[in-house]
Amino acid sequence: MRLGKLACVVLACVVIAPGCKPKNKRYNLRGQVMAKNAAANEITVKHDDIPGFMAAMTMPYRVKDPGVVQELEPGDIIAAEVVTANDGNDYWLEDVRITDESGRKTAKAPVTPRPLQPGERVLDLPLVNQDGKTIRLDDFRGKAVLLTFIYTRCPMPAFCPRLSSQFAKIHADLAKTPDAYGKTHLLTISFDPKYDTAPVLRRYGLAYLDNDPSGFAHWEFASASPGDLRKLADAFGLVYFEQDNQISHSLDIVLISSKGTIVKYWSNDWTTAELENALRQQAAQSTPATQALGAGRSR
């Protein structure tokens, strides 16, 4: 009889469980604060291995409790809980505790230069695309450009793979409306020029373009020299640094007008639909390359 009851309970659990909302997962984190961004309620942490979640690395985390970021300083050793939700698509820190603050006296926070403001012209620096061809941001005059940064070896599904997947969706949607397709361009620039050579970027791009190389005419993948990459990142307010073959970076997307000026930035918080709508709106207002002030080479 007892066995019968137990079997019923087990059966009920099996039947009910698939319909239940998955619970958030929690992992213990130990690490050192490398940088903080109080406005975005975010800290960059160099942390140890987090079994079940990720290997040791340096990366930005949103902090759930407001006010905590103000109390933290670069150099602080912290313990916290990483909470993941939505099957790992969302994550943040909770219960952040400073375990040692002696390092804050000697720590140097990375200096974030003032990014270009909306209306200001983007830098026209040379890039090398997936075909080994030199391109420049001025080449895209006459088109609205959505630009982001990734590196192909990024192992974090919520970071570069997600960004590229969102760009792939936007690219595929725009391909359905030839007018918008012709007035827009997507550009993905690598943080890792040493590894992400043209053939590596081509292979990476094809995976997101359903192996159709004609898509490169609308979405290019490029790298810059390390010096120019730093200049570009500084101009767009990106933070990135390399450590132990991992690149820690902020997530940023930039919308550039057909005149080559900054329209808008997105950092950490956006939806694919929001990006696509903004790009389409900008394309509708675009000035053809021949009329754009100081227009670059037409493509």
Add this chain to the structure above:
Amino acid sequence: MIRHARCAREWPWLIAVLLLLAGWQTSCGRSRAEQRGRELFELHCAACHEASNLDLKKQPPKLEGLFQSKRLPSGAPATDEQVRKTIVQGIGTMPAFDQRLSDEDVDGLVRYLHQLK
């Protein structure tokens, strides 16, 4: 003679104890390797391959029973060499783990993937 006879009686016991010790050591070594393989999997693979609703162009395949079928999800033969190559070089939208995992780590992962059923 009596002493020799006692030794002869004790030999089988001694051999049995030695065999047991050898077996215990091998099993300890195996479990350490298994543990390491599991840790590596959780650190480097689980975030994608154990999730089912990622905001990605293509959902990464589950890896249980990887070596039970003749072909990998990519269609390539399910061999150690092919899996090792996939981990190091990446494939499709899966990133390369080149220069981030040692040869020993990759071997440990392949061994662990054999046990995932």
